[in-house]
Amino acid sequence: MHAVLRQKLQIHSALDVDDIAALNKLPYQGRDLADGEDAICQGDRPNSSILVIEGMVGRYHSLADGHRQFISFHITGDLPDAQALFIAEMDHSIRAMGAAKIALIPHEAILALFVRRPAVGLAIWRETLLDAAIFRSTITNNSARPPLARAAHFFCEQYYRARARFGRRSGVGICYLPLSQAQLGDTLGMSIVTVNRTLQQLRRTGAMDWTEGSLQVKNWSKLATIGEFDPSYLHLRAPRRL
């Protein structure tokens, strides 16, 4: 758990020995989630934050008519609800996509850490800002791009983020993405039928395939072109030193 968080923060932020020592003392509680199990529900008032250890979790809004809208997906090292640190009541839920392992870290421990080790606080703040940048991109993707480009952009982002996190360990051109087509529809704002036909179209281009919860990128540059994908919004380059 501590290693996962440390590695994630160090991608972006410079932490000194004392910062890391403090990180390593964070208390936490591990938890295994079954596929589809909720970690937090809309309306909850959580007093701990989630760190994804293994697998994938998804944020979603529940609408009055029972409809569900997925907002974002998170992998190892992500803190999907640092968002909730200063917010009393959850405005969305977080569930496991496929089986997943998470760690729960008490809010109080994180807040106490900020006081003693500001650099750690700033590193976590930065994580929440990167999340926000991804949200902005999602607004544009779902609002302005037609189905084919929209789906392609989504796959590009998931692949790019997985690659940034795991390197080539996940296999050449392969990325874990355990959604159903219906869930992809609830992510991109398209009907199941349109999702299905759009996927067929994507497959025919030869740029990628997506079966059994696994995304296979066969021609990255073609996929990125179709999806108008420019990864600069993910801000994965090293930032200024603090």
Added chain:
Amino acid sequence: MHAVLRQKLQIHSALDVDDIAALNKLPYQGRDLADGEDAICQGDRPNSSILVIEGMVGRYHSLADGHRQFISFHITGDLPDAQALFIAEMDHSIRAMGAAKIALIPHEAILALFVRRPAVGLAIWRETLLDAAIFRSTITNNSARPPLARAAHFFCEQYYRARARFGRRSGVGICYLPLSQAQLGDTLGMSIVTVNRTLQQLRRTGAMDWTEGSLQVKNWSKLATIGEFDPSYLHLRAPRRL
């Protein structure tokens, strides 16, 4: 300028005398923006943050085909690019909607403030998380709701936020919202023609009218019902003390 920022932060966060004294010493530079003028452009590497003093500014993405997608709008007291504090390169632009006044606060001054006055840092962090909550809501609005509800929800949010900021000062049921229909289309992901017809439909319900850059809410509960508007995601209630 200092009063605007102080009032805004104190809506959510408890600041003591020393915090406020430090806030009041923040250096800044005022700037007037003409309608449509950019404050920051996509790709810039700004070294100061924007505080909206008067009027309205809008964030937007520029797409390769010249198309523009508006992400969010900001009024007096908002810090539309606190988002950029820890991010090297802007992934979006910010422009004035109508004439506006902003203040530019050097990043270094803000960062230095965090070290001396952590409570101020946490208050600004909180602002960025509220922004993120609005982004999430926008994803759902633009992806899952049909035109009529989508537009109604958008107007509800703008009105509710203006009311939270200005109280009834802006006039009974009135709220400043200087967009063109084309810009509303670029916000909601709809064509101009659909925007126009959706607005006519909204007017016919008697819930609201929107002309000459001014939103008039005639029947709030009806408008909120049409837009399925639940303001809890704006988190305007007092949060836990830090």
Added chain:
DNA sequence: CGGAAATTTGACAACCTTCAAGAGGAGTGG
């Protein structure tokens, strides 16, 4: 007053959603 921009209206084609049904797999219970 004249020209540009914004709003409004109409018509049509294209696209997407909905409805419906069938095929393929996984898991369960007899």
Added chain:
DNA sequence: CCACTCCTCTTGAAGGTTGTCAAATTTCCG
């Protein structure tokens, strides 16, 4: 071991909605 059910994916067809194209009207500004 097989039958059954449930779920996902796939395909077809019909209908509605939205976008595009085009043009008229109004408003805004110089």
